[in-house]
Amino acid sequence: MVRTVLVLGGTGEARALAAELTGVRVVSSLAGRVSAPRLPVGEVRIGGFGGVDGLVEYLRAEHVSAVVDATHPFAAGITANAVAACRVAGVPLLVLRRPGWPAEEGWTWVDSLEEAAAAVGERRAFITTGRQGLGAFSSGVARTVDPPDPPVPGVEVLLDRGPYTVDSELELLRAHDIEVLVTKDSGGPMTAAKLEAAKTLGIPVIVVRRPPLPDGVEVVGTVAAAVEWVSRGSGGA
Template sequence: MLGGTGEARRLAALLDADPGFDVTSSLAGRVARPALPAGQVRIGGFGGAAGLAEWLRTERIDAVVDATHPFAAVMTDAAVVAAGSVGLPLVVLRRPGWTEGPGDDWRRVPTLEAAAAALPGERVFLTTGRKDLAPFAGDASRWYLIRSVDPPEPPLPPRAHEVLERGPFTLDEELALMREHRIDTLVTKDSGGGLTSAKLDAARELGIPVVMVDRPPLPPGVVPAATVDEALARLTLGIGGA
């Protein structure tokens, strides 16, 4: 299993508890202290699709689950190519994206670069991850609040304040943070799920616009499993999910 998400950890726990499965989770190693799933764990990259395919052969893997972050497009592409070259079933587990509701003020954009070019406010809360800040680095006019688990990687905006915290966060915590720093714009990726959605609820309550970066498309022909239960059912039935 290519993991790193909450869904990946839940699926790994179910598989590890089933004597019919032997699960190994692979984590990218981008977080210093990752939350480790049940079962066997490996940390680090494979060297692209070819390296992943070789590892699958060497370890005599029977099926592959891609339960990476919805924005980990490079890894998903590699999983599709590698599983296809080895002839293994592939299940892509992707939680649904967020949906705008009454009272929301969302501005959807296709890329981070487009987000940086479409900021409506002056005090911006960036929750795009510590490696995705370069598109905002040239903006000296706005003030940025940057939140990440580990220290963000430069280049950073000249006027930036860093908060190193690991979620999930409650609505009250998000409201307090945004009020404390007088945030008037939220920038986030359409990651989906409930673990990080409180910031959207807070933005709605405070009347703050949200610049929402759309997900990259899945490779052609891939039909994702939307839930852990659906992914488990596909594995149990031997269905590849594409």
């Protein structure tokens, strides 16, 4: 019987993993929060499972033998549900998380978007934390893939999707007279150009820390390590 691996995705790592896995049935699950997501190769499902109970039911119905949580580092709710469901269903779980960005001198670290907004003060901010939680801010320029719903009064929204270049980020920061950059510690190269641009211009950076992972989960930082985990039969027979 061919093993079924469920990849909780939406990230570049998830797409790369789906492309790299061979000899197994791969089902990539996307939350459906982006209107036109980049789809991985192979079988794809879009939408939530209905909480822990719904995910347990899916794992059993589809005879899933392993789950790789390759969601965004800030998708804490999805990760928590995956951990709980896999424990109930007895399915091995691996968390694939790209490393965070190396801290730079002068960065201000906070634990929430509300703290980030408070740290901005009266400065003109470039907000790159996504549309969810954008309501914590009352002014500034935000870049999102889809428009926030509802709109956020006082915040100018730029609709765009990475990857970005340092040159384009320099142009943006200058054109909008940005005085501080706000970002989540997402990690990875896809949106790192803004950090280099801010450093070049001497613009301070406010970084929202990642939520902690649940206790007892196995974590790897690369697609290659996740492929090796699946290949060595961590998903069972």
